[in-house]
Amino acid sequence: MRTYDLFENKVFVLGGDGFCGWPTSLHLSNHGFEVVILDNLSRRKIDIELGIESLTPIASIQQRIETWQQVSGKKIGYYHIDIAKEYDRFLQILLQEKPSAMVHFAEQRAAPYSMRGSQERRYTVDNNITATHNVLCAILESGLDVHLLHLGTTGVYGYDTHLNNIPEGYLDIEIPQKDAPPITQTILHPMYPGSVYHTTKCLDELLFYFYNKNDKLRITDLHQGVVWGTNTEETKQSDKLINRFDYDGEYGTVLNRFLVQAAIGHPLTVYGTGGQTRAFINIQDTVNCIRLAIENPPSTEKVRIFNQITEVHRLIDLANYVSRITGAEIKFYDNPRKEAASNELPMRHEQLEKLGLTPILLEQGLCEEVSEVAKRYQDRCNLSQILPTTKW
């Protein structure tokens, strides 16, 4: 394990203005890392394009950084840059700043948005793959030993598994041979993406495989579940630090959508039978996980893969739970997605807990989320954002 001097330790957060990126930046800054955000603010621009808005009133990136300095006394650096389009400038910044780790959130991250139409499909592939590949090339070209941490998705495993335990990235298999004993191999878990967005995360995984094997880059790929919750210890320290909360049909993740719906008296929008099972993690756990992964870097022997999840739930059970604590009704809608009507998702997630993660589970955090965020900002809710607009 590499030893880190935390106070001299610089981390790039690519996409550090986004839903996971911003609380990660603050958390790392709060824990002694020197944080530099690189962001092209594409997430805010897509809001404009779609005519949607975060339920929580988020400050500009400039105000956020200024407020954090007032609150904590700590500086966060910021470059407005599109790393998918400005490779040379990105490399120059990397050589100048010399970070020891880089957290890569700089991808279009909504499955429904990636399936809206041809333009959004192509934007998602071009942006995500070029951004990831530019990151790999820049690290390689810089000659620096930068630990790259990438936010992937549990969706790479697909949602119709028949395994009784989905492993963390690598699967042990046997290959039957004619007239010979079967061959045992450990492979990357086969990839079963369900949207263009998910496909880009699978392509990323193969790029990581190659750049680790051929060029010995140090990489952690975090296969993250659906993130719920809004604020963290740090974003709570000022209204101007508040994190974004998406509840719309494109960017809103399922639990956050339910909470807003409950707060404003809209029925909970369950797609299909609600039999789909997904993995979840609270936003506070997300930032803790990323810090733990930075503090415990992997070897360069192979890509380290963690399932960054803490619990697994069937969506109808979640809807029932939210209904119970809020009194909301449940309404079933035709599923806009091509996916199995129901699935199991038995998924391993020990590695981050071994590094010290103590999960915040839904039952503990959900009531607070309802009263502190969904109810507090319910007047900002735009009803027309709630139903899904993209079908595939």
Next chain:
Amino acid sequence: MRTYDLFENKVFVLGGDGFCGWPTSLHLSNHGFEVVILDNLSRRKIDIELGIESLTPIASIQQRIETWQQVSGKKIGYYHIDIAKEYDRFLQILLQEKPSAMVHFAEQRAAPYSMRGSQERRYTVDNNITATHNVLCAILESGLDVHLLHLGTTGVYGYDTHLNNIPEGYLDIEIPQKDAPPITQTILHPMYPGSVYHTTKCLDELLFYFYNKNDKLRITDLHQGVVWGTNTEETKQSDKLINRFDYDGEYGTVLNRFLVQAAIGHPLTVYGTGGQTRAFINIQDTVNCIRLAIENPPSTEKVRIFNQITEVHRLIDLANYVSRITGAEIKFYDNPRKEAASNELPMRHEQLEKLGLTPILLEQGLCEEVSEVAKRYQDRCNLSQILPTTKW
């Protein structure tokens, strides 16, 4: 199987001016297809950039098409277009021409070039992935039932397999389960790319998987071996139809390099011990295979994958064979590539033969190749092109 009216049957050849694309275009035209070439002439432009040249003197694309019309009475259409960059125009051409099949060669196809440096790595990923994804999006957006045929590579399987029979694309595996019987699955063969170029072909494979599963696109992925030989029945009909022959360290494939070296009295350049084993196919078989795959389109149930190879050889055996028929010496060089010093490559290839392919094997075709091409154009050989310039 779809029935085709061959004379009304239009085929796009993306990259139809290249080493495989040009003879494919002529062969399909000769067999009653209405051929339209789309090409940005990038291969010729890379020659200019690298200061290299085909051993054979190739005519311009305009001269080629004009000559073919004189020789055969058949017209070939041509659009100068970069399909990775001109999506809207590409879609417009597709809607106007309405082809029933599309052969996709429009990718940067040299592993060494893809490993030259950061610029070439990024160009290869950006060009290949965007081109492939634009093709998929355009077919989907057009609403046409276009059969897409893609030229992939046997390199996706990797070159350190321990299987006693590499299947055609799909692998049957067993997944051991705790306290339960093992689960049997058929998966895409795990991907083990050895260069950035090979990685792009793996990414393509996942894109095909998704667009077939989600959007029911009709796709054949041809995992092609190393192509040897130069001319086909059609390109032999005039000097102005001659195919390109690359013998340089970046674009020259191994057997063509040996032939030129033998012709000019240069020692055969064997990398490492020559223990590497590769799959091969003659250029005439390549064009036959593509026609057979077009004439026998797949269902949309899953991506059809063929191993487009006819024989497998250890490189040192090939060098010895060329040496035997030409008297050339063999010289061993440090291997510029990161790869196993030696490997086995037992690979299945029955499906194309079932469709009617009768392979041209090395022992039949090689002597002709030596006298008709390598010796005939030996005066055009530039010695400085012969040794590899890219190491990884």
